[in-house]
Amino acid sequence: xxxxxxxxxxELAGAELEGAHPTEVLRxxxxxxxDRFAITSSMGDAVLTSLAAxxxxxxxxxxxxxxxxxxxxxxxxxRVATELDVEVISVRPHLTVAEQxxxxxxxxxxxxxxLCCSMRxxxxxxxxxxxxxxxxxxxxxxxxxxxxxxxVVGWDSRRGMVKVNPLAGWTQSDVDAYAAERGVIxxxxxxMGFPSIGCAPCTQRVAQGEDARAGRWVGSDKTExxxxx
Ligand code: SF4
Numbered sequence: 001x002x003x004x005x006x007x008x009x010x011e012l013a014g015a016e017l018e019g020a021h022p023t024e025v026l027r028x029x030x031x032x033x034x035d036r037f038a039i040t041s042s043m044g045d046a047v048l049t050s051l052a053a054x055x056x057x058x059x060x061x062x063x064x065x066x067x068x069x070x071x072x073x074x075x076x077x078x079r080v081a082t083e084l085d086v087e088v089i090s091v092r093p094h095l096t097v098a099e100q101x102x103x104x105x106x107x108x109x110x111x112x113x114x115l116c117c118s119m120r121x122x123x124x125x126x127x128x129x130x131x132x133x134x135x136x137x138x139x140x141x142x143x144x145x146x147x148x149x150x151x152v153v154g155w156d157s158r159r160g161m162v163k164v165n166p167l168a169g170w171t172q173s174d175v176d177a178y179a180a181e182r183g184v185i186x187x188x189x190x191x192m193g194f195p196s197i198g199c200a201p202c203t204q205r206v207a208q209g210e211d212a213r214a215g216r217w218v219g220s221d222k223t224e225x226x227x228x229x
Contacts, residue, residue: 003160006133010162013153022048022166023055025152029134029164030056037164038062038089039136040125040227043069043076044197046084046185047175048138048167053084062128062135065090066120067097068109068199076187083185091124109201117225120199125227126159134162139228142171143196144211146223198225 001009009032017025029037038060039052052059063077081088093100100108100119109116129135141150156163167175172195179186189197193205196216204218216223 001133006160006162007155010153010155013162014151017152019169020152022051022170025164025166026052026055026136029136029153029162029166030059033132033134033162035060036131036133037136038129038132039138039164040064041077041080041138042197043073043080044187044195045175045179045190046076046080047179048136049080049084049086050182050184051166051178052136053086057085059086061086061088062125063088063090064121064124065092066199067093068120068201070189070197070200070203072188073197076185079185089128091128093120093124095119107201109199113202113220114226122226129159129161132161134164135159136164136166137228138167139165140167140170140172140175144223147228150228 013028013032017028020028026039037056039048040062041049043063049061052061061080065074077088077090080086095103100116104115105111135156139147139150141148150165150168151163152165152168154163154165170178178184187194187197194203195206197203198216203216
């Protein structure tokens with residue numbers, strides 16, 4: 001499909017699938033794009049991945065292996081790869097953490113998190129997505145004000161591809177209920193007060209009542225790593 005056709009498909013589906021169950025959205029994406037559709041997961045939980053494994057068995061799940069993850073996150077990734085009907089693809093940055101430290105100095109995340117995210121998350125994701133027409137993520141409208149207008153299916157103009165957000169309309173309660181009911185794999189850090197889990201140096205516990213993403217890049221005005229804008 002040309003980019004123009006893909007964009008038309010995204011706009012029509014965004015309207016038609018608004019309010020649909022995530023399984024229906026994922027099934028539509030699998031049927032429409034075949035193996036040119038993959039999802040991403042930060043391995044905070046396997047809710048989206050479990051839904052996708054049922055709707056599109058064998059689907060590829062892209063994990064951005066930044067080199068800065070908590071051990072629990074890597075263990076969650078390994079469980080997902082072993083226990084679910086998916087193919088997990090771990091994508092690494094061009095530079096190891098040690099090489100980045102030599103080139104840019106220690107703790108770049110503390111001095112220039114946008115540059116660090118750009119090299120360790122955005123470039124690897126852009127690189128791997130070149131082989132696809134559509135990608136899916138687990139972002140939700142209730143996570144933060146910056147995600148409040150997330151469409152269920154939209155157009156990723158920066159990458160020229162369709163973006164599928166099956167959980168956009170779900171709340172944290174919906175996710176928790178689904179995870180409990182289905183016994184979904186959840187990163188142990190969630191129970192420890194980390195509802196949104198990224199790289200260890202940039203993720204803190206959140207207080208009760210705060211946005212799920214309030215623990216990310218605490219002390220800076222950064223709210224997104226650059227993957228979803
Ligand atoms: S979240 Fe922090 S450590 Fe991870 S890539 Fe971004 S700035 Fe670097």
